[in-house]
Amino acid sequence: METYKAQPRQQRRLKKSSPLKYLLWGAAGGSTIMLLALLGYFFYLLGALPKVDRLADYRPPILSQVFGQDGTLVGEFYLERRTVVPVDKMPKRLIQAFVAAEDSNFYQHKGIDYIGVMRAAFKNVISMRKKEGASTITQQVAKSMLLTPEKKFSRKLKEAILAKRMEERLTKDEILYIYLNQIYLGAGAYGVQLAAETYFGKEVDKLNLAEMAMLAGLPKAPNSYSPIKHLERAKERQGYVLERMVKEGYITQAEADYAKATPIVIQPLKKVNAEQSAYFLEQVRQQLVEKYGEERLYKDGLKIYTTMNAEMQKAAYDAVVNGLKAVDKRQGFRGAAKYLAEAEVDPFCKKVEDDIDDLSLKQGSVYQGVVTGVNPAKQELTVRVGERTGTVPRKGMDWAGRLELVNSYGKPTAKRAIGLGAVLELQVKEPDKNRTGAVFALDQVPEAQAALIAIDPTSGGVRAMVGGYDFKKSQFNRAMQAKRNPGSAFKPVIYAAALEHGMTTASIIDDSQVEYESGGDKAWKPKNYDNVYRGPVTMREALTNSINVVSVKILEQIGVGSAIDYAKKLGITSPLAANLTLALGSSSVTPIELTSAYAVFASGGYRTAPYFVTKVLDRDGNVLEEIQEPKVPVFTRMSSAAPDAAGEGDSAGDGEDGKPIELKQNKPVPVMSEATGGAVPAIPPETAFIMTNLMQSVVSSGTGSRARALGRPVAGKTGTTNDMKDAWFVGYVPQLVAGVWVGYDQERSLGSGGSGGQAAAPIWTEFMQRALAGVPVRSFPTPGNVTFALIDPRSGKLAREGTPGAVQECFVSGTEPTSYAAEPAEVAAPVQ
Known part of the structure; x- marks a missing residue:
């Protein structure tokens, strides 16, 4: 029998390794390295992520509000326009509407809605585009509060991690509180409270279901679904939100149908018209930034109380716009x-x-x-x-x-x-x-510019200020910053100085041509505006008719240095020319300087430093600063013989109740130091009153006649520079002083109708008519040591009753004339 004989075992031959094997080994190693890198990056992110604990003390940027003198909201400063409200003030159905529309599983998930992620992914794949997002409300809060909005995988990973952490540390109500106050809902409104005010003019707890659903539809696309601009789209989105609420069991279908049928009335809360107050608010902003910094002003919800009168500010803005358009249209259509x-x-x-x-x-x-x-x-x-x-x-x-x-x-x-x-x-x-x-x-948009500033002469509080035609196009505040020649509007400063240098309203000055050496080849020959020379005139007639030559001669008589010193007493700080051209307003000043100088006359001799802010509170109501508006002493009786601008006698001044009141005070008494925005005595009250009386004549029968339209005692002065490059009117009543300047930024003639009486006075008059509506009519109080006498204006001496052309003049007691004008000479007999 044949048996199987095992063959001797042959030694295996070594084969070369396959490239695939190395590739697999390389891939495994690379994957391991990548996994380690991802783990490292993950742990790096964990360590680098912001802490969510600070969200427990949610203090978002909120708007700072600016209030006028009467508490009216006149402006806002903010990076995000937001007012924070607690969750318990938000209606339950408002919260449910946002949850149903934005995150239906909000109360079930722990920061990430995995079911929602899969549902959104499926819909996006089916539609072949990003049709639905899956960010939860918690994730949206994480992105808004702790991360940047960049669209990167790393940001989404951070967002998810932070959302999980937030759910561990904050309650659902705390997350909703942040979300509903933080979210942007269009039209500049952040948070549900500001959105409710912006669209419906309501507090958030006063919204009906239809309005709540409309707000809840905004986060998806605030501009596209804006009920202001796209009401039909907004209503479609509202319907979607209501159906989501039905599906989630928050409301019944009947309630949803009723809400859909409820008319939506877009009635925004009256917005602050920042345009008309822009220059005033910018001045306030600059002061507060310098004192508290931008971060605090724009984010910390300050309450800022100012001296502005909201109605006066609107009147000032309208008057400037209307006046400039009138000036511009006279130049023709461009x-x-x-x-x-x-x-x-x-x-x-x-x-x-x-x-x-x-x-x-x-x-x-x-x-x-x-x-x-x-x-x-x-x-x-x-x-x-x-x-x-x-x-x-x-x-x-x-x-x-x-x-x-x-x-x-x-x-x-x-x-x-x-x-x-x-x-x-x-x-x-x-x-x-x-x-x-x-x-x-x-x-037509005017090419010329204007400035108007109105000040309470008894306190220095600035009631209104406009620094130009359009703040958006030019932030240069001409009321505060533009230095321009005041022309004849500077003459009251010269005349007031003259009164304290021994001249009186009855002083006679010769209005005749004169020339002065100017240091060059040509002599300086001041000319009158109308090229008419009247011969001997009184100081009153010279100011009433704004006679240039007489003003120069008065300045020559009292000395240029004395006039400059006097201007400083009135609060003018700009450098002044040390020559006789000063009498014609050749030195540039700002409107606020010149208006403040006139306020000294209006206040009875007190200088008040203009100021804008009276009180500032922080977001918790703590007082950061406060200034009580001071008042200068008020004269409480008038001299019974005081004439008005027309020369008629006035009765006693009116008190708050309309009854005559008694004078008990004649001497200036300091109220507050000027450093605190208060008043300090600057000139004698007698000088202030006489200057007021002189400038009443300017209005009643001189270049300021347009101001007569006020129908009350008014004092003021026009100013027009060479070639009508600058037009001014500064005037006042006892309660308010205002100054107006009109001109081009790049100096050129205002052209036809560009004088102070034609270009500036109409703006001043329109403003004052509206600003003084409802303000009691008052006469200027007369100090007790001012007397009145009948004067012959041809000689400046006393006149007897019945003298043709005689006028009542006012004097500081003891300075009135003591002799009478000569009687008309009898016809002499012929010499034999």
Whole structure:
């Protein structure tokens, strides 16, 4: 039998290793390294993440509010416009609406909604685009409060880790408290409280279900779903939120249907008109930043109380705008701002529409519009303002004269022409209805500038200030910073100094031509504005008619140095020319300086340092600073013989109850040091009163006649510089002093109607008429040692009753004339 014989075992031959094997080993090693790196990065992130503990003391940036003299909100400073409210003030259904719309599993998950992540991923894959997100409310808080908004994997990982940590340390209500106060809801509003005010003019706890659902629909896209700009879209989103609330069991279908049918009334809380107060607020801002820093001002919710009177501030803004437009329109229509091609009209109008926050155009407001049609026969334009349409009738263009209307696109060749595509400034005369049918008037942005400042002469509190036509275009505050020649508005300073150097209202000065050596080849020959020379005149007549030559002669008599010293007593700090041209206002001063100087006359001789802020509180109500508005001593009786500007006698001054009151005080008494914004005696009350009386004549029968429209005792002075480069009017009543300047930043003539009486006085008068509405009419109180006497203005001596042309003049007791004017000489007999 054959048996199997095992073959001897052969030694295996070594084979070369396969490249795949090395590749696998390399991949395993690389994976290990990558895993270690990821673990290292993960632990690095854990160590580098911000602490969530600080969220337990949530103190977000909140807006600082600025209040006027009467507590009216007049401005805000903020990086994020937010007011924080506790959760217990938020309606339960408001919270449920946000939860249903943004994170339906909020009360079940621990920071990350894994089911929501899978659901969102599935929907995004099916739709082939990112259709739904999966961030929880907790994650949104983590991103908003602790991270940057960058779209990176690392940020999402950090967000998830922080969300888990937050859920461990904070309650659900604490997370909601942060979320609902932190979230941006459009129209500049952060948090539900500001959103409720912005859209519905309500406190958050006064919202109805329809309004709550509309707010809850905003986080997805605040601008796209804005109920102000896109009400229909907002209502669609509102319907989605209500259905989500039904699905989550928060409300019934009947409640949802009722809410959908509830009319949405967009009635924003009246916004602060920062535009009209911009220059005032900027002055306050600069002071507070210097004292407390930007961080505290913009984030710490300060309550800032100021001297501003809100109604006066609005009146000041309107008066400046109206006055500048009147000055500008007298120079004629300058043409369209630019011309658009037909294809450019729609994009331009869309941009304009995006900047309009209101459902309807506001009457009186000015917008940029485009001409889309012309009717030469009717002299009428069809225009678009954003997505709204309207017309400009002939009467709305009267000020521009007859214009050529061109029915084609492109800039017309004729200078006085308007064609299709013209971009014009349009003022709303009749607002649009359903975005059609608005009626406009042709407008024009003034090239000239103006400043107005109004001060309470008894305290120094600045009641209103406008530093230019448009703060957005120029932040240069001309009321505080522009140094311009005051012209004849400086003359009261010279005349007041003269009164204290022995001259009186009855002093006679010769109004005749004179010349002075000027140090060069030519002598200086001051000229009167009207080129008329009147011969001997009294000081009153010289100031009333603003006679230049007499003013120079008065300055020559008292000395330039004395006048400069006197100006300093009145609070003028700008350098003054040490020569006789000072009498004509050749040295530049700021409007606030000159107005403050006039306030010394209005206050009875006290200098008050202008100031803006009275009190500042921090977010917890602690007082950081406070100044009580001081008051200068008030004279409590008038001399029974005191004449008004027309020379008629006044009875006793009126008290608060309208009854005559008694004079008990004649001497100035310091109230507060000037360093604290108070008042200090500067000049004798007699001098202040006499200067007031002189300037009442300027209004009653001189260059300031426009101010007579106030129908109450008014004192003031106009000023016009050479070539009408600067126009001024500074004037006052016992309760308020205001100064107005008009001119171009780059000095040039204001042209026709550019004098102080024509350009500045109308602005002053419009402002004061509105500012003094409801303010009691008062006469200027007369110090007890001021006397009145009948004067012959031709000689400056006493006049007898019945003397033709005789006038009542006021004097410091003891300085009145003691001799009578000579009787008319009898006709002499012929010499034999």
